[in-house]
Amino acid sequence: MVAKTMAELEDVLAEELIALGANDVEIGTRMVSFSGDKALMYKANVHCRTALRILKPIYNFKANSADEVYQAVKELNWEEHLTLDTTFSIDAVVFSHIFSHSKFVAYKVKDAIADWFYERYDKRPSVSVSNPDVVLNIHVAHNKCTLSLDSSGESLHKRGYRIAQTEAPLNEVLAAGMILKSGWRGESPFVDPMCGSGTLLIEAAMIALGIPPGIHRQHFGFEKWSDFDQELFSTIYNDESGAKEFLHPIIGSDVSSKAIAIADKNIKNAGLKKYIEISVKPFQQYEVAPAAGGVLMTNPPYGERMKVEELEGLYSMIGERLKHVFTGYRAYVLSYRKESFDAIGLRHSRRFFLYNGALECEMREYEIFAGKRDDRPKRDKIRERRTDEDHYQRNSREGYRRSQRADQGEERPRGESRDADRHPPKRPFEPRERGDSKWEKKSGGRPFRP
Structure with missing residues (x-):
């Protein structure tokens, strides 16, 4: 398959x-x-x-x-x-x-x-x-x-919980991929201060609770196949052995009251209202972090919808708030302009190369800590170096090439196709080491599929 x-x-x-x-x-x-x-x-x-x-x-x-x-x-x-x-x-x-x-x-x-x-x-x-x-x-x-x-029918990014959306909603698969690449699985608070229609918040809650992403879909393509096994599918659909207990807050906010109203509808439709807190609040009004430590992940507006000077001011504000308010957090920012990341003014610890639609984007990780970067214990810097090495080894070929070009200040040679090496040979996958894979069973049920 x-x-x-x-x-x-x-x-x-x-x-x-x-x-x-x-x-x-x-x-x-x-x-x-x-x-x-x-x-x-x-x-x-x-x-x-x-x-x-x-x-x-x-x-x-x-x-x-x-x-x-x-x-x-x-x-x-x-x-x-x-x-x-x-x-x-x-x-x-x-x-x-x-x-x-x-x-x-x-x-x-x-x-x-x-x-x-x-x-x-x-x-x-x-x-x-x-x-x-x-x-x-x-x-x-x-x-x-x-x-x-x-076997899927409609694309699997159509989870079934989105009933309204903002102007440029984040694809659900991309949102889940961002969270999974960060390593967050629900072990700390999760914050999105520019949450839009709430996609990152909802995907984070489903990951933390062990809720399958396809649980809200009305149908799958294989249900109309001649060999469809209704009993087998019902057993798989109604299996709650992967459910987990989640004890931390998921907090979202946005400057737009319209966006928050849309997010509220989607969150309620996903059945996650009790796990996600949202409010109308501009990012620059955060004076205190909403929780002590955790992960902040956000998808700020891109250049197509804002003037250059507005964009620089926005990302500068993001960097200033991260540094002064979100101490103890790991922050992840998705964007596609190098100038925007430069305006943040913070040194990233890792880079993840992604695509948002046709746009080649990056998600950069920032470890927000008090004092200067070199004030950290020596062992932390060694751990970070090993993490970075592992990260770049595991990133895809195209991501690595883009990283090298950016680090060396190289431009793509004129006439070089963006499709070059788009079809490398398949390679066996070796999973990274995992911790305990046993999931705690969550109380309560999800919709039964007969």
Whole structure:
């Protein structure tokens, strides 16, 4: 099987899959391949916080033309996957000099399936773009084609709790990935002083409580498959063995009363009102930290929505508040402009390279402590150096290259493609060492799925 994800989150997703019992885990570009049974496929859809889709490959072939794609797809016995009454859609992802348009590839796959049925029954199954019974994915890399069943249906970032949103909401998968990369699992307070519609707060609460991210979804793609096992899925969906007790506050605020009203709706819909505190409060009005020590994580506005001088002032204020108010915290700030990070005026301890949509971003970690950086005990500096080395070893190739270019002040050579090395060979995944994996059982239940 293949789990799709966002660029730079592959290592986190691999760890999630291993924790669920996946075998043969290998990291690719924006994907992780693995092996497992039907139960694991159901679990991956319900439990993986950083997966966008879980694909089940059904056919691999090579094609050097559109006609060869058509003929290869037509060779399958489509009655094993569809009926005349089944609606379907095709999602095509193409990285090839042979095929320049993904929609054309999808069109040829659709034609092959429709013609297969027509030649046998004089009827064709219907295509539905909005709500298909079965979603098929065709992935083309040069001339290598993989046809898969999409077991997720809608993208897994659509958790089901968001009923309203602000102008530029953070993708749920990216938010969960940010939290998991930071190492926070609920062992301390969590603060987002620019929370917008509340995505980071909600994802943090679900991580801390051990609530599966797919628990609020109305359906998954595999529920319409002919081999769907209702009893098995109900057992997995209603399993609360991963629930945990969470004893720390999660606190959010925003300068916008409209954003806080939206966040409040989403938090209530997620059933997390008792765990998350929110209020209308500008970041600059924080005079005292809302909790003693913890993690602060935030996604400030980017340059497209603000003037340059406003942006510099905003990030300068963020750095000043972090330094003077949030002593004892680990702070994480997501942005994409080097000038914005420079305006913060604090030295970062780690950098995480991420993508927010099409934007190449960074999340920088700041350890906020009293006094000068070199006043810390020697052992802390040694630990930090080891942590940094481990961090850069584990970050993806593209992230490392971007880090090196930034450190050396290099620009990308003119004409160098951003797609260079986007498809490195798969590599076996080696999980980092973990502590005790036993979860405490949380009191109370979650919605029952019959």
